[in-house]
Amino acid sequence: MEKKLMRIGISLPKELLNKFDKTLMKRGYSSRSEGIRDAIRTYNQHYEWMQQIRGKRAATISVVYDCSKKGVSSTLANIQHEYTDLINSSVRFHINPDSCFEVVILQGEGEKIIEIAEKILSLKGVKHSRLTTISEEKIGKST
Incomplete structure (x- = not known):
């Protein structure tokens, strides 16, 4: 064909x-x-x-963004404020004068974690974003 x-x-x-x-x-x-x-x-x-991420999850969202672009940092902070029920912690540092690296640590429903990850990924000024998740049932198990 x-x-x-x-x-x-x-x-x-x-x-x-x-x-x-x-x-x-x-x-x-x-x-x-x-x-x-x-x-x-x-x-x-x-x-x-x-789209297949469901149920209780622990997750990280790592983000590299252009902190010299007006509004990127404040928009990222506003998004995080919408999801304070999910966010356990975050850390940010400057890679260079124009780039910041931030890691957000979350725990909660997979659908909500996807929601925040997609909002962050779609931000203008975000250079790279990576979501990592693990289901809560796997956290206590060792292989």
């Missing part, structure tokens, strides 16, 4: 595209298109994984 390919156009900062091209070369991709397809598949798989 023949797959119909769709052509799209995107705009990227030069530095991001250069870094992507270097990564593609190192990983042996035959084209940018194949690398972008793979990145989109990975993004979709991650989203599907997040």
